[in-house]
Amino acid sequence: MNLVIFxxxxxxxxxxxxxxxxxxxxxHISTGDVLRDHIKRGTEYGKIANEYIxxxxxxxxELMVQILAAVLDxxxxxxxxxxxxxxxxxxxxxxxxxxxxxxxxxMEIGAVVGLEVHEDELVERLIKRGKDSGxxxxxxxxxxxxxxxxxxxxxxxxxxxxxxxxxxxxxxxGSIDEIFARIIDAVDNL
Ligand code: AMP
Numbered sequence: 001m002n003l004v005i006f007x008x009x010x011x012x013x014x015x016x017x018x019x020x021x022x023x024x025x026x027x028h029i030s031t032g033d034v035l036r037d038h039i040k041r042g043t044e045y046g047k048i049a050n051e052y053i054x055x056x057x058x059x060x061x062e063l064m065v066q067i068l069a070a071v072l073d074x075x076x077x078x079x080x081x082x083x084x085x086x087x088x089x090x091x092x093x094x095x096x097x098x099x100x101x102x103x104x105x106x107m108e109i110g111a112v113v114g115l116e117v118h119e120d121e122l123v124e125r126l127i128k129r130g131k132d133s134g135x136x137x138x139x140x141x142x143x144x145x146x147x148x149x150x151x152x153x154x155x156x157x158x159x160x161x162x163x164x165x166x167x168x169x170x171x172x173x174g175s176i177d178e179i180f181a182r183i184i185d186a187v188d189n190l
Contacts, residue, residue, distance in 0.1 A: 001026070001082040002107055003187070004089070006157065007115035008150045009143070010122035010129070011172050012179060016115065017086045019180045024187070027078040029071055030086040031064065038067075053137055056145030058090055058153060065097040072105065079107075090154045095161075111190050112161040113183055115172035122147065 001024065005013045014030060021028050035053060038046030045067060052059045059067075068088055072079050089095040102108050117125075123143055130138025137146065161167040168186040172179055 001110045001187075001190075002085070002102070003083075004085045004109055004112040004161075005115070006112050006161075006167075007172060008117065008119075008122050008154075009146045010126040011115040011117045012125075012176070013086050013115060015176060016113075016180060016183060017084050019176075020084055020183065020187075023184065024082065026082045026084040027075060028084050028086060029068070029075075029088070031068060031088040031090075032086075034067060034071055035059065054142070056137060056142040056149060058149055061091055061093045061097065064088070064090075064094060065101065068098075069101050072101065079105075083107075085109075089157060092156060092160055095157055109166060111168050111187065112157075112166045113186060114158060114161075114167055114169050115179070116169055117172040119147065121173060 003020070003026065005017055005020070007013050014032075017028050017030065020026055035046070035049040039050050039053070040046070045063070048063065049059050058064070072083075085098070089098050098109070123140075126138050126143045127140065129135060130143075137143075158167060168190075170179065170182050170186060
C-alpha cells in the first residue's frame with residue numbers, strides 16, 4: 001500500500017505520517033525533510049533548495065522528481081513494504097511524474113489522504129511550530145507565501161486525485177487522536 005498524505009502547510013501531514021508509519025509499517029518519504037537534510041549537509045541540491053525554501057516557493061519540478069526518485073532507489077527494500085509520500089506531489093506535473101516513477105518500479109498510489117483545515121488555524125499552527133521548532137520558513141511572511149503557493153499550485157491536485165477516484169477527504173481539525181481515527185477509518189475501507 002502506497003499513500004500520499006496531502007494538505008496545506010500546517011495541516012498535520014508530518015504528525016499523522018508518524019502514526020501511519022507505526023500502524024501500517026510504511027516507509028516515510030517527506031520531501032521537506034529530505035530537502036532540509038540536503039541543506040544541513042551542504043550538498044549542491046541543498047544549496048539550490050535553500051533559495052526556494054527560504055522564499056516559501058516550490059523547488060522546480062524536474063529537480064524535485066530527480067531527488068525523490070533517488071530516495072526511492074536508495075531505499076528499495078523499505079519502499080517495497082509501502083511508502084507514505086508526505087509533501088509530494090505538490091503540482092500536477094509532480095503527480096504525473098510520480099505515476100511514471102512508480103509504474104517503472106511496479107508500484108502505484110493506493111489513496112490520497114487529504115487533511116482539510118481552515119486557513120486561520122493553519123496560520124496559527126505554523127506560527128506556533130516556528131516558535132517551538134525554530135523552522136526558518138515558519139515566519140508570517142513566508143507562511144503567507146507558502147499558503148498562496150498551496151492554493152495556486154498544489155490545491156488543484158485535489159480535483160486531479162478525485163478524478164482518479166483516489167482522494168479521501170479527512171476533517172483535519174480536532175485532536176491528533178480524533179484525526180488519526182478518521183484516517184484509519186478511510187484507509188481500512190479502501
Ligand atoms: P514541507 O516540510 O513539506 O512544508 O516543505 C518545506 C519546503 O520545502 C516547501 O515550502 C518547499 O519550498 C519545499 N518542498 C517540499 N516538498 C516539495 C515538493 N514536493 N515540491 C517542491 N518543493 C517542495
